Amino acid sequence: AEWPLRPGTMHQPWASLLVAGIKKIEGRSWYSSHRGRLWIHAAGKQSSTAEIQAVEEQYRGIRGHDLEFPEYYPSSAIIGCVFVEDVVPSYENEEENSSEYLFICKDAVSLPVPITSKGQHKVWKLGKQEHSTVLDQLF
Numbered sequence: 001a002e003w004p005l006r007p008g009t010m011h012q013p014w015a016s017l018l019v020a021g022i023k024k025i026e027g028r029s030w031y032s033s034h035r036g037r038l039w040i041h042a043a044g045k046q047s048s049t050a051e052i053q054a055v056e057e058q059y060r061g062i063r064g065h066d067l068e069f070p071e072y073y074p075s076s077a078i079i080g081c082v083f084v085e086d087v088v089p090s091y092e093n094e095e096e097n098s099s100e101y102l103f104i105c106k107d108a109v110s111l112p113v114p115i116t117s118k119g120q121h122k123v124w125k126l127g128k129q130e131h132s133t134v135l136d137q138l139f
Contacts, residue, residue: 007039007040007078007117008040009041009043010042011043011047012043012073012074013052013055013056013073014055015040015073015079016073016074018082018108019081019111022059022069023059024106025096026096026102026105027097027101027103028087028100028102029101030101031100031101032087034087035084035085036084037081037083037084039081039134040079040082041078041079042073042074042077043075045075047073061094074114076116076118077115077116078111078115078130078134079110079114080111081108081109082105082107082108084103084104084105086103086104087101087104088102089101089102090102112137115134117130
């Protein structure tokens with residue numbers, strides 16, 4: 001994979017649900033021309049057990065009760081990646097109704113070991129050391 005890898009920061013539990021392939025649409029208030037592999041960075045704020053349970057229940061309603069949810073929801077870390085097929089203006093859907101733009105995602109991959117990282121806003125460039133650590137886990 002060529003440097004730089006491009007991550008986007010998300011809050012938990014949505015970040016982990018995206019890299020687990022449970023969440024397939026991510027909403028944002030801003031447009032991005034980015035298409036292709038997008039690394040997912042889980043923001044530093046930790047979610048409460050109640051928040052996680054509520055979101056898991058929402059996705060059981062969307063995807064069915066046979067889902068395998070992540071065992072834990074790490075924060076301040078690169079946790080995996082998805083392939084962004086497109087970024088489109090919002091349309092009615094079950095996952096994301098309050099955002100102006102929707103990132104349509106597929107081919108989710110969770111990293112075996114999250115990589116600690118502070119993250120940044122929007123889509124950003126991963127530093128060379130983090131880049132190397134990510135690739136070491138995948139290849």
